[in-house]
Amino acid sequence: MKKRQQLQLFVRSLFLQTGWNYTKFQNLGLAFAMWPVLARLYRNDKDALPSVLNRYLEVFNTQPYMASFCLGTFARQEELIAQANTLTEFNERITEWGGLKRALSITAASIGDRLFWGTLKPFTLLVALVIWLVMGVNFFDIPLSQNPNLGKVLAAAAAAFCVFNGVALFVRWQGLRLSYESDGAHCYGLTCFHWNETIYHAKKWGLISTILTILLGFYCYLKAFSPLQIHFLTRAVLVISFIMISFIARRLRIPTMYLYLGAVVVLNLVCYF
């Protein structure tokens, strides 16, 4: 894949979800991302463009960070379609393209949801929380303590930003190239990464980091009090109760935001009666 084409696809893939709708999902974004490739391939056959674009305006939905694997494959497949010599060959390639579009979008979405939403996003949140707590930015303090150093405030956010985007941009950029250069034997670039192993290790580290963050948070929340003080005991009991309530709510599949809104109502009632 030429660098210029890769860059065009990469930049346009950032707008894949613009125009998301409940009928055809990311179809507008897909057509927008693929437009330069299609315009180049069919510049001598402008009459063919509407039927080609029509294929891209059909239903399409995948995970945005993993979409590059679909886009690279589509670019390669479209070249093969444009080079078809006979009508039978053309029809066969169109049918193959349709099957690939369905299969790849589902597979990429499944991997992307587990890796980016299920693992990397909460993990980078923990990275920021640990950095803030270690640098003495105690966000548990209510009422608020004095404004900390601006550098400390931005450092943790920047670290989380760099970790997430380091992985996301790498996958987005490499996904385009690998999927364009690979064939069905390599699952169009998807098997070039060890997804399951990466997710397994990231989840393991995520679990360890969550436990560490809770312990560190517990320490920061209670460090101002001596263990024999009533405030220390009250706070410790409260924190443990909140954690237990959260576990029970999770088992009952109640999202934390409803738990918070419910807590406001229940606590108001408790305070009154």
Place this chain on the structure above:
Amino acid sequence: MTPEIALLCFVAALLELDTTYAGQFQLSRGIMAGPLLSLITGDWMAGVQVGVFSELLFADISPLGGFLPPSTTICCAISLALYAAGIPLHLAFFIAVIGSILVAHVEKWMRKTRVKSLARWEQRVLQKPNYINRVILKNLLTSFLMNFLLLSFYIWAGIQLLTQLVPLVPHRADIACQFAYMAVPWLGLAALLPEFRFKRK
């Protein structure tokens, strides 16, 4: 509305585009948006706190399929704007959580409404393929304007209402809201544990 709050709404509406519409560099996450927006209001600690709390509160809801979690950027922007107007942070946060749920519903409505224009857009794109660039630009601008206007109105109405109501809020209700606010990080952190559940290799 002060120029400071208008600027806050403008920046928040821009950051909100990062949630789904453009880029998805995660600048719209609470831990990024909170400190960034607090640069406008000047209270960085409040920015960090609402950023962390809003992100932990919505951490167990992922944007899988077509599902839309409430926006942490909107939550941070409303909390910080109300706090800058003198509303206690625990009350501002409660109003902001409701606001971000409402904005998520508006976004769902926008996505449903877009279906009505879809056939027309597709027709135009097939006639003139370059039109796809205009469709994308139009959707970006519509979303930005919608978020900016919605946020400005919600914050303006919130300030007008709460400055009248806060002095009337009984002390007990204030304590109850503060207590629930205090619980947020612990509820959120504990909810993260099952997120990292993994099967043995």
